Amino acid sequence: MKKILFIYLCILSFSAYASSQRDTTHKVISIHLLGYNSDEDIAELGERIPALAAEGVNLVFLEVDYNFEFVSHPELRANDHVITKKGAADFVSICKQYGIRIVPQFQSLGHQSWAQYTFALLKVYPELDLTPKAFPNNEGIYCREWDPYNPRVNEIVFPLIDEILEAFSADGLHMGMDEVFLIGSEHALSTRDRDPAEVYAKVVNDFHDYFTKKKGKQLYMWADRLIDGKKYKFGEWESSLNGTAAAVDSIPKDIVLCDWHYEPMEAYPSIPMFLEKGFKVLPCSYRKVDAVKALIKYSYQLDHPNMIGHMFTTWSVVKRDSLVYYAPLLEGMQTIKSGKFYNVTIESHTALGQDSLQLLLSTYHSQHKIRYTLDGSEPTLQSSMYAKPVKIGKTALLKAVVYNGNTLVSDVSEKKFIVHKAIGTDLTFQTQPSHKYAAKDGGKALINGLTGSASYTDGQWVGFEGQNMELIIDLGNNTQLSSLSFNTLNDTRSWVHQGDKIEMEQSGDGRVYNKMLEKDIPVAKEGIVHTSIPLKVTTRYVKLKIFCKTIPAGNPGEGNKAWLFVDEIVLE
Template structure:
C-alpha cells in the first residue's frame, strides 16, 4: 500500500510539474553565488525550498567568486573551488534545475567606491581611466559614475574574459551563460581612443554578438539583462530600467538567439511584449515587491494565452532576482533577521505561490 501511495504522489507531483512547465517554461531564481562557508546552507535551500516550489532554473552571479585556473590573479581569495561548484551541480541535477553562471561583462566593473577585480588587475581595459574612483561615493556625481565599464574595443579584453567564461561554464556544466550587461552608462566615451565618436548602439550590439558567437562555438546560449535595449525617453521608463544613452537601437542589431531577462522593479511594465515582437525569447524578472511580481506573472500568463503560435514560445517565464547576497537573503528567508512585506523573501514566496497556484488551477480545468 505504501508503495502504491508513493507512486500516486510521484504521478501527481509529475503532473503538477508538467502543467507548471506549460504555464511558464522557465521558473527561475537569480542570486549571487554563496561564499564557501555558506555553501552547505545554500545547497539545503535548493533542496528544501527551490525544488518543492518547482524552480527549474538557477542563475548564480559568480563574477570572481571562483578559483579560476585560467586567470588566478582575478579570483577572490576565498572563491569557490571546483569541488564546491560540483556540490551545486549535483543538487541541481538531482532536481532537474538548469544551472547558469554569470560574470558581469562590459558594465558593472566597479561598485560604489570599489573597482572590480578585472579593472583592478588590468586597468588598461578601463573605458574611462580619467574617471577616478572617489573615497566616498555619492550619486549623482559630476562624472556620472555609477559603475565602470571595460572598453569593448580594447585588443586584449576578450583574450582575458573569454577564458573566464569558458572555465566557469565548464565547471558549472552549463549550456548557457549570463553576461549581465545591465546599467551600462559608460560606453563609447568621448575620451576613449578606440570608442570615441562611435555609435553606442553598435558598440553595445557588437559586444553582445561577440560574446554570443563565442558561446555558440560550444553550443551555449547567451543571456543578458534587457534594460539597455529599451528606449528610456520614449517609454518614460528612464535611465535605470531602460537606456538614455542611445544603446536601445541595439535591439535590432543583436542575435535573436540571445535570451532577454526583462527586469522591472518599481512598476510592472509590460515590455516583455516588445521583446517578443522583436523576435527574442524573454523572461520577466521582479525583485522585492510582491504585488508587482504577481501582476507581472498574470500579465505574462495573459500574453502567453493571447499570443500567436509564433509568439507564445518567446514568453519563457519568470525569474525572481535577489540582490542582497546569498548570506543576507538566507538570513531573511530563515527568519534570522526581519523581513518586511516588501522584501526579497516575501516577493519570492508570493511569486512562486502565484505560479504554482496557477499551475494547479490549470491542472484542475
C-alpha cells in the same frame, strides 16, 4: 459501465487539471542569487536547494564574476577564499538531484566596480578601463566599464568564463550587460565618437560568436539597454536613454532577454516588443510583492511560447537562512499557480467637466467579460457587466474582475477616482517635471481624478529631479474652495522622498498673487504621504509650491537633492 464512466471522468478531470497547470509545468521558474562567493557559501546554498525545488524553482542564476579559483589568470581571483572546481561540482550534484539547472553569471562590459571598490580585471589591468584615469575613487559614476575595443579584454575574460562554465557543467551563460552608462563619456576614448548601439551590439555579438557559435552555450542577458526609454517610459535604469536601444536589431534572436521591471504597472510593453522581434523573454521581478504579481500576470496573460517563465531576483535583500521564505518568491509562485492572470486595465479617464468623469475598462482577451462595482464592494458574476465607458459624478472606488464564461480568471483590480473642482482645468508648470518618469497624461495626471499607487512609475505620479514643484491652476472662474489635498511619496531606497513643505498663493486675475499658507509636511513612513489642508477662499488662480527635500543622513544618496513625486492635487 460505471467503471468505464468513472475512468472517463478521471481522464477528463486530469486533462482539465493539466490544462490549468500548463503555465507552471512548462515554464522556467528561476531565481537569481549573488553573494555566494566561496565553497562554504555554495555548500550552505546547497542545503536550501530541496526547498527551492519544492517551491517550483528549476533554474538558478548564480552570479560568480571574479569569485572563482581561476587557473588561466590566477591574478584575477577576487581573493584567496573563492569557489573551487570541486565546490562547484558538489553544488551541481545537489542541484541535479532536484532537477535544477545552474547558469553562472559573469558581469560583462559594465559593473566592473561598486562604490569605491574596483573589481579584479580593471584593478589588475587598469589599461583595459574604458575611461582610464578618469573618475578617481569611482566618484561621479555608477560603475566602471571595460574597453570593448581593446582585444586583450576578450583574450583574458573568455578563458575565465570557460573555466566557470566547465566547473558548473553549465549549458548556458548569463552575461549581464545591464546599466551601461559610460559609452558616450568624453573620457571613453575608444567609444565616445561611435554609435552607442554599435558599441553595445559589438560586445553582445563577440560573446555570441564565441560562447554560442563555438561553444554551444545558451546566452542570457539583462534587457534594459535594449529598451528605448524615449518610447517606453520606464526611466533611465530600466530602459536606455543613452543611445544603446537600437542594438536590439543587431544582435542574434536566440539570446534570452531577461527583462527586469521592479515597480507595479498596468502594462510592461517591452515584453511584447521583444516577443514581436523574435526573442525569447524571461521577465524578472524584485522585492515589491505587488510589482512581482503585476509583472507575472501581465507576462503570463500574453500566453506566448517565447515568454519562457519568470526570474525572481534577490540582490542581497534576503538573508540566507530566509531565502526559502522570500515573500516575493512565495507570493509570486502562488500567483503563477492560481492561473488568474487576466486583470482589468483601468485607463486614464476622460474629463467631461468638473462634476463628472468617464472611466474606460479593458482586459487582454476580448472574449472575456468584465464585471465591476463603484461602491467598493467585491464584484461577482451578478455585478454590472462593462459594455461602454462608465460615467461617474462623485468620488468612487471602482473594483473590477474578469470572467471567462462563468469562471473567474482574475484577482480584483481597483482604483479610486476623486471628483473635485480642479478636474479638467488648465495647469501651467513654473518648474518642469522630469522626462525620465513621465506621467501618462503629462501634467494633467495631477488633476485627472485618479490617485497613484505606491509606485512612482505607474504613470500617475509627476516627478521632479532635485527641484521643487511649482505650478498654477486656472479654475476658469472664481470658485469657492474648502480644502486642498495632495500626495507625495517616500521610496527612500530609490532617492525618492516626500515633500518638505507646501506654499499656496491665490489670485483673482492671474497677475497679482496673495500668499495664503505655508506649511511643513510632517515626516512620514515609507509609501504614500497624504497631506490635507482646510481652506476658506474664493479664487480663480491657485499657485502651489511643494518643496523638494535634501536626502537626510543615513539614507541612500544622503546630502543630495531628492526626487519629488506628486500626485492628485485635489481642490474641493
